[in-house]
Each structure stands twice: as C-alpha cells, then as structure tokens.
Amino acid sequence: MNHRTVLIMMLVMSFFHVESQGVAASPEYIKELTAGWSGERFADGRPKVSxxxxxxxxxxxxxxxxxxxxxxxxxxxxxxxxxxxxxxxxxxxxxxxxxxxxxxxxxxxxxxxxxxxxxxxxxxxxxxxxxxxxxxxxxxxxxxxxxxxxxxxxxxxxxxxxxxxxxxxxxxxxxxxxxxxxxxxxxxxxxxxxxxxxxxxxxxxxxxxxxxxxxxxxxxxxxxxxxxxxxxxxxxxHLVDRLVISSEVVGLRDQFGFQRLREKKYTPGQIDTKWTDTIDADFMNWLKNYPDNKLPMTRKELNDYFKGKK
Known part of the structure; x- marks a missing residue:
C-alpha cells in the first residue's frame, strides 16, 4: 500500500469521526474555556461559583x-x-x-x-x-x-x-x-x-x-x-474569590482612611498615596479591633489574605 493510499484512507476515517457543532457548546468545550476553575461544575460544564x-x-x-x-x-x-x-x-x-x-x-x-x-x-x-x-x-x-x-x-x-x-x-x-x-x-x-x-x-x-x-x-x-x-x-x-476579598480589603482601607482624615491624624496627601510603614502598622492595628460581626469576610479569611501577601 503506497503512501498516497494511506493518506486518503486516514482522511476518510477522520471525516467520519468529526463531530458536528451543535447549538449549545459541549461540557468538554466549556471546561476547556474555563480551565482555570478547579471547583464544582454544573452538568453543562460551567463553573459553579458559590x-x-x-x-x-x-x-x-x-x-x-x-x-x-x-x-x-x-x-x-x-x-x-x-x-x-x-x-x-x-x-x-x-x-x-x-x-x-x-x-x-x-x-x-x-x-x-x-x-x-x-x-x-x-x-x-x-x-x-x-x-x-x-x-x-x-x-x-x-x-x-x-x-x-x-x-x-x-x-x-x-x-x-x-x-x-x-x-x-x-x-x-x-x-x-x-x-x-x-x-x-x-x-x-x-x-x-x-x-x-x-x-x-x-x-x-x-x-x-x-x-x-x-x-x-x-x-x-x-x-x-x-x-x-x-x-x-x-x-x-477562577478570579472571583480573590477579587472579592481583595476588593473587600480595599473597602476596609477606605474606611480606615476616611476615619483618620476626619480625626485629622493624617493629611490627605499621606492617605492618597502609598502608605508609610507607620500608616500600614496603624491600619493593621485598626483591623485587629474591627468587630468580627461587621467584617465582610471571616476573620480567618482576612488573616489568610494578609499571610498570602507576605
């Protein structure tokens, strides 16, 4: 059997094995599109964000x-x-x-x-x-x-x-x-x-x-x-969980900054730029005294977030 005959047979076989595209994407394709997600999924393949x-x-x-x-x-x-x-x-x-x-x-x-x-x-x-x-x-x-x-x-x-x-x-x-x-x-x-x-x-x-x-x-x-x-x-x-807690921490930083501005402890210029080590330490101490029942996340999630930043 020559090479040309083998090639033709391979092309014919591949033709009969091609699956046509449906209206809805297959679960396998959706999993490929969302490969960064490692959690639970729906039957259709979509990530099941909580x-x-x-x-x-x-x-x-x-x-x-x-x-x-x-x-x-x-x-x-x-x-x-x-x-x-x-x-x-x-x-x-x-x-x-x-x-x-x-x-x-x-x-x-x-x-x-x-x-x-x-x-x-x-x-x-x-x-x-x-x-x-x-x-x-x-x-x-x-x-x-x-x-x-x-x-x-x-x-x-x-x-x-x-x-x-x-x-x-x-x-x-x-x-x-x-x-x-x-x-x-x-x-x-x-x-x-x-x-x-x-x-x-x-x-x-x-x-x-x-x-x-x-x-x-x-x-x-x-x-x-x-x-x-x-x-x-x-x-x-795959970015939702980290985006949420990162944004929640930004919200807490804003609360801290607004409070310190009202107290006139820092100037607007000090708050509206990269914080000094002193302000950072003040913020972390402020967080320690923040009521757990008013945090947008659990205390453990907050602590784990800052551990991951180090």
Whole structure:
C-alpha cells in the first residue's frame, strides 16, 4: 500500500469521526474555556461559583473589580452605557451566553435542525432556548449586536420565564419590548440598549454557551457578572474569590482612611498615596479591633489574605 493510499484512507476515517457543532457548546468545550476553575461544575460544564461569593460580590464597587482585573491583564471585561429596568438594584450571577445574528434562512434552518437533535422546542421561537436551561442564580447574557427595532429579545412573557428559572435577570446587547410588563416582575432586572414595541424579526439565535462579545467586553459561559447602575463587569470564574476579598480589603482601607482624615491624624496627601510603614502598622492595628460581626469576610479569611501577601 503506497503512501498516497494511506493518506486518503486516514482522511476518510477522520471525516467520519468529526463531530458536528451543535447549538449549545459541549461540557468538554466549556471546561476547556474555563480551565482555570478547579471547583464544582454544573452538568453543562460551567463553573459553579458559590452563592455566598455571589452575595458578597454585590457589595463590591465596579471600579474595584475593574482595577483588580486590569492588574491581572484582563483589560476587556467592562461595558457601560446601559438602560436598566431597576437602576437602584445590584445583580450578580453565573453567566449563560447566547449569540444572535441577522437572519439568514439557510443558516436558521440548520440551527433548527441542530436544536431538534438537542431535544429543544422547535415549535416556538429559538429565543426561548437559552431560557429553558437557566438555573437558579444564572444571568442570561445575549449578544444582540445592539439591535433594538425588531431586535427585542424578550417581552414580559419570556421575562417571567427567565425569572422563574433563574430568580435573576438579563444583560442584552439588544432591545426589549413590553417594558411596562417587565417592570411588574418582582425581583427581575435587566440591562439593555433600548425598548421598542416591535417583535423579534429578521434575527436568529446561533449558539448557546459559546464566547460572545458584549460591547467592548469578551464574555465566556461560566463568567460571573457584577451589574449595577454604573455598568457591567464580567469576571472569569477562577478570579472571583480573590477579587472579592481583595476588593473587600480595599473597602476596609477606605474606611480606615476616611476615619483618620476626619480625626485629622493624617493629611490627605499621606492617605492618597502609598502608605508609610507607620500608616500600614496603624491600619493593621485598626483591623485587629474591627468587630468580627461587621467584617465582610471571616476573620480567618482576612488573616489568610494578609499571610498570602507576605
């Protein structure tokens, strides 16, 4: 058997072993995307960041999270300029991603076929598919390429379904409809580009739980999002725990600094620059006397944090 025949046989065999891409990413692919995570995962492969961390993250300022990520070379995780259903609320959660594109009939037909093989509902609109897989604490994040007119990804019916499945909300680089109805869903929140009475038309879902772009941010399935009136920031799952405690310590440093400024113990110039050894020692002593029940973390977590800094 000559080399050419062997090569042809290898190519034919490899062709029959190729697995076609589905609508939703496989658990194996999601695990590759989130390889830095070493904890528990959902069945779909997404990292299962704890509810306790998600709760603590709500108290972190966007600027603190942004600064921490920039210091780790994650420069493209923030996006702003949103309209928000309830601007005074803060939302955190584990990301489920969806990609939308302008409708192309042949591609849409393939997506429906693939969805049918994945046992998805092919009778209704495919924009319900990401909603059907949401778990408690998830946030539905969709790239609707900024389209508002005919790009309304949900109205009040789907909004109710989202909240029923996730007890959370949405972040849409696109539009919503029936905002009056969405406002009535207690506990639901959403970040979106605009509202319009039109239905979703000439636009199609192309993938679920694959990497997407939200404005200037790159978002992966399993990221954790912090969203408030000041914007949205998408945090890689393996950085959440360290980001939270680092930001909490920054908050404690700010409290200490404000208190000492009010006491006129230090000048603004001394506080608003790199601290001297004397101020650092004063801060550590201040922390020792800080009530345990008012700390944002446990005393052990705080002590371990400073041990790790040495």
């Amino acid at each position: 509810d306790a961390l998600l709760k603590r993250l709500k108290n972190i300022q966007i600027e603190e999270a942004w600064g921490y990520l920039r210091s780790r070379d994650y420069h493209n995780q923030y996006e702003g300029g949103w309209e928000v259903i309830h601007p005074d609320s803060v939302m955190t959660g584990r990301v489920v991603t969806a990609q939308y594109m302008p409708l192309r009939p042949d591609y849409q037909q393939l997506v429906k076929i693939k969805g049918g093989k994945e046992n998805r509902d092919t009778i209704g609109g495919s924009n319900s598919w990401p909603i059907e897989i949401l778990r408690n604490g998830d946030v539905y994040v969709a790239d609707g390429y900024g389209r508002i007119v005919d790009g309304t990804l949900i109205g009040s019916n789907l909004g109710n379904a989202i909240y029923t499945n996730s007890n959370n909300g949405v972040i849409f680089d696109g539009g919503v409809r029936d905002l009056a109805g969405l406002l009535q869903i207690k506990g639901f929140n959403g970040w979106f580009r605009g509202e319009d009475p039109s239905y979703l038309q000439h636009e199609m879902l192309t993938s679920i739980n694959t990497p997407i772009r939200i404005g200037r941010a790159t978002v992966l399935p399993g990221d954790v999002v912090l969203a408030n009136r000041h914007g949205t920031i998408f945090i890689p799952s």
